[in-house]
Amino acid sequence: MQNEKTLVNGLIVKQNPNRPDFVIGSLSFKIEDFAKFVKEHNKNGWLNVDLLTSKAGKPYAALNTWEPESKSNGFETIPNDQVVKGNNDDLPF
Numbered sequence: 001m002q003n004e005k006t007l008v009n010g011l012i013v014k015q016n017p018n019r020p021d022f023v024i025g026s027l028s029f030k031i032e033d034f035a036k037f038v039k040e041h042n043k044n045g046w047l048n049v050d051l052l053t054s055k056a057g058k059p060y061a062a063l064n065t066w067e068p069e070s071k072s073n074g075f076e077t078i079p080n081d082q083v084v085k086g087n088n089d090d091l092p093f
Contacts, residue, residue, distance in 0.1 A: 005062040005063070006063040006065070007061065007062055007063075008034070008037060008049055008062065008063055009033050010029055010030040010032070010034030010035070010037055011027060011028070011029055011030075011034055011037075011049070011061045012027070012061075013025055013026075013027060013059040013060055013061050014027070014059075015058075015059050027061075041063055047063075048063070048064035048065075048066075049061050049062070049063060049064060050063075
């Protein structure tokens, strides 16, 4: 992951110390700025954002740019017409 973070423009993360335990925080969106940010940074209609805590303890939102290196799962795909069907006589049960 990159060390340089892209802050989400138009999105403010707020935390109120007097909030009930079940409330994590709140998000405020400046629609015009946020919409422009979404248009510039979305991938296939998605925008991934991480909610983080600064060294000073304040919450903030940063763009998550992580992508897998490859979509391969380490296995080779064999077409159905190349699959050799075995003989059930070899089974130990």
